[in-house]
Amino acid sequence: MIYSDHAATSFPKPPGVARAMNRHLDLLAVNPGRSGFDLALEAAAEVDRLRADLGRFFGNPAADPDRTVFTLNATSALNLAIGGLCRPGDHVVTTVLEHNSVLRPLHMLARTGLITFDLVPCDAAGFVDPAAVEARMSPQTRLVILNHASNVLGTIQPAAEVGEACRRRGITFLLDAAQTAGVLPVDMAALNVDALAFTGHKGLQGPTGTGGLVLGPGCEPRATVFGGTGVRSAEPAQPDLLPYRLEAGTQNAVGLAGLAAGLAWVIERGQETILAHERRLTRRFVAGCRGLPGVTVHGHQAGTEERHLAVVSVTLEGMDPEKAGMFLDQDAEIAVRTGLQCAPLAHEALGTAPEGTIRFSFGPGNTIEEIDAALAALAALAGRAEADQDRAE
Numbered sequence: 001m002i003y004s005d006h007a008a009t010s011f012p013k014p015p016g017v018a019r020a021m022n023r024h025l026d027l028l029a030v031n032p033g034r035s036g037f038d039l040a041l042e043a044a045a046e047v048d049r050l051r052a053d054l055g056r057f058f059g060n061p062a063a064d065p066d067r068t069v070f071t072l073n074a075t076s077a078l079n080l081a082i083g084g085l086c087r088p089g090d091h092v093v094t095t096v097l098e099h100n101s102v103l104r105p106l107h108m109l110a111r112t113g114l115i116t117f118d119l120v121p122c123d124a125a126g127f128v129d130p131a132a133v134e135a136r137m138s139p140q141t142r143l144v145i146l147n148h149a150s151n152v153l154g155t156i157q158p159a160a161e162v163g164e165a166c167r168r169r170g171i172t173f174l175l176d177a178a179q180t181a182g183v184l185p186v187d188m189a190a191l192n193v194d195a196l197a198f199t200g201h202k203g204l205q206g207p208t209g210t211g212g213l214v215l216g217p218g219c220e221p222r223a224t225v226f227g228g229t230g231v232r233s234a235e236p237a238q239p240d241l242l243p244y245r246l247e248a249g250t251q252n253a254v255g256l257a258g259l260a261a262g263l264a265w266v267i268e269r270g271q272e273t274i275l276a277h278e279r280r281l282t283r284r285f286v287a288g289c290r291g292l293p294g295v296t297v298h299g300h301q302a303g304t305e306e307r308h309l310a311v312v313s314v315t316l317e318g319m320d321p322e323k324a325g326m327f328l329d330q331d332a333e334i335a336v337r338t339g340l341q342c343a344p345l346a347h348e349a350l351g352t353a354p355e356g357t358i359r360f361s362f363g364p365g366n367t368i369e370e371i372d373a374a375l376a377a378l379a380a381l382a383g384r385a386e387a388d389q390d391r392a393e
């Protein structure tokens, strides 16, 4: 199989990930942070080491490991940030490029009358103008949320400029780094990010069920989930201390052991090396697609390579993306994601709603030969779509 769905989750994982998880299960699978015996302390120390490593990796100026809070994925991190930071009457600014893990919590809060929010449009190539984001900020704006890179088009958004505008106006800046973490350097200090939501199972090469929220200095979301923490158990209220305030319940310590191995692999290989490889693949794929009649590449204009990740959405004239995805899987064993990719407003902006696109997304393990095979499969599919159209006429 040619796996081209890295924007959904990375696969296969580096071999050290499974090894670390197996080691954890064999030797350390006790409840971290709940008991005082040696093994429980060692398990908790492993989780805490990862907090510190991730805080450093993301350039958190707070430099406090406890400000890395673990969640199940980016979705739960974004829900925690949105639910924990917004107060009645607040206004939020975000963009049409957001994933449903941002759009739906905002919709829910707005529907119950708690907040209002504005959606900043993108241009035809899938970029948001930072001046347009700033233009929507008002004295009521508590939070600005930006998708660091679109999971539909791979477009990298101007996070530094948006962060700078937020800092000037004292507005909290929440960055959704689901697509960028582990691929593109993300420096909270340089980008003026107050809260960074990441997922462990994509670019960071960890297993599913891992992710988190990294909190900069002074960013203090309220708890949105309540329960056991292993500290101050006699108190009826959730402890105010981080990370306990935001981490009720037993941690996915097995998954975090895998995430630590994924992170170590990314650091050892180097994000620049990974990104350069993925960009080489993307360049060849985009150029190849442009030469195929009936195939449209969305975005990825010449000269914008540095502003894209290895995520490419295409459509085929005369063939529904879902059907195309099925043929790619069945005839060529190529795994892609079709449809709206949980970002419906991005597709509305691009004019590809409601059917969406065929999304190819490349990872560190993909090869040039696989790109050529994908292009050959697309060419065959385009021919088939054309023949179908001729028959229909």
Ligand SMILES: Cc1ncc(COP(=O)(O)O)c(C=O)c1O
Binding pocket: 007, 008, 072, 073, 074, 075, 076, 099, 101, 147, 149, 150, 151, 176, 178, 179, 198, 199, 200, 211
């Ligand atoms: C931009 C973006 N945000 C959030 C998410 C949600 O991530 P997770 O699957 O870890 O909840 C995704 C996943 O595809 C994404 O691409």
